[in-house]
Amino acid sequence: MTKFRQRSKMEIKRSTSVCFVALLLTVICSACIRREPYFTDAVTTSETLNFATSKGSTTPVVTYGVAPRCAYLATTATPVGPIQVGSQTDYQWSATLTRLAADTTYCYSVFQDGADQLGGQKPTFTTPVAAGSSPFSFAVIGDFGAGTPDETDVLSKLRASNPDFVVSVGDNAYPDGSQTDYGDVGQGNVFSSADWPRGQRTPFFMAQGNHGFEDATPYLQNFPQTNVTGASGGRYQEDNYCCIGVMQQSNTFASAWYAFDWGNSRFYVLEAAWLDGQYQGDFQAHWNGPVAGCAPCGAELAWLRSDLAAHSSTVHKFAFFHYPLHSDDGNDSDSYLDGASALEGLLATNGVHIVFNGHSHVYERNIPQIPDTPMVSYISGTGGAEVEPVTQCSAFDAYALGSGSSCNAPVPMSDAQVYGFLQVTVNGTRVTVNPINEQGASFDAQTYDFASLQPTGP
Secondary structure, three states: OOOOOOOOHHHHHHHHHHHHHHHHHHHHOOOOEEEEEEEEOOOOOOEEEEEEEOOOOOOOEEEEEEOOOOOOEEEEOEEEEEEEEOOEEEEEEEEEEOOOOOOOEEEEEEEEOOEEOOOOOOOEEEOOOOOOOOOEEEEEEOOOOOOOHHHHHHHHHHHHOOOOEEEEOOOOOOOOOOHHHHOEOOEOOOOOOOOOOOOOOOEEEEOOOOOOOOOOHHHHHHOOOHHHHHHHOOEEEEEEEOOEOOEOOOEEEEEEEEEEEEOOEEEEEOOOOOOOOOHHHHHHHHOOOOEOOEOOOOHHHHHHHHHHHHOOOOOEEEEEOOOOOOOOOOOOOOOOOOOOOOHHHHHHOOOEEEEEEOOOOOEEEEOOOOOOOOOEEEEEOOOOOOOOOOOOOOOOEEEEEEOOEEEOOOOOOOHHHOOEEEEEEEEOOEEEEEEEEOOOOEOOOEEEEOOOOEEEEO
């Protein structure tokens, strides 16, 4: 669903500033960083470093090593290709850093044309904790790539929480998920210098949303997940979809689902989005079994059933996808996904403890809906796009905040108390979900002990 508002004077000033930065960098750089480095595709033995530069004719080299020795290993970057950001051509690169050890801090440098592209800085990152271990933490953010001052504040607070990794629940760049929308250091809604400074330590696992669904090439290019997808037997590519009920013609869309392990937990990043507002299209393509003439249709459901069964003894399982199981933001609940016989029931009866969704631009915590299971669901659609009101209070709603509205919670005094992300900490069988707003304040913190299958409260 399309969710926009008129830009404020502050947003216009911010846009003017980043455009000036873009012009200045173009003048002074013959080869320079256009997107600050960030990580994806993290496993205990390797991670992928992604970045963009202003030059594509020579291949960058990444040197890295255990901190503080940062240069005893090296790898050449792989060209993702030239990308168009507004009227400017940037060059996106990825470099897989291998021979890593679990739970170890490394540092790195990026060179192109023999010049240190990070100006002597050596950012650090820490690899995943060993299999079966804890504690660790992660952050959940959704509906954030709108280029607003609220997004800038939320991302700043997220970085300050120092998570081990970040998972999005979709709508990562507004309005269309284009490379121009994603932007670079001088422009755009995600990779601008205000929102994406140097030194991103955490790997990113990004679910896809409906914004950008029609052309998902930038999403696939910007957030490669080759190793985790291959290891889990998932799918992360463009496919031809045809001949389903709401769409008889052929279209090329991304199939993006995979799972990865971190410590004692398994994480499912699922594809549950479709064209704008098309819950039925998502259901018919992904969650209703095979469709004649549509090779990828039903593949995600079959894969998920198999992977859940293969990891029945994992301590925790978490799922992340865009369309919400249950929402009190208008008519945003996806009735095609909720219920015991649908995706919700499949997850709950196979040991998934928490589901995280977006799409609704509210914060919401919902109580378990599948009998005899502890699975709760959260909505974290408050990362930076315009927040919306909570328009009703359903029986499934334990706590919700929207613009000037709430359920089972104090009414927020301003939208700044609604914008935010989720900080999640895993420690043995206990999981704490701590929402943090853009002002840095915590609210509705809940700790669940999944050994006893009962929430222990704030």
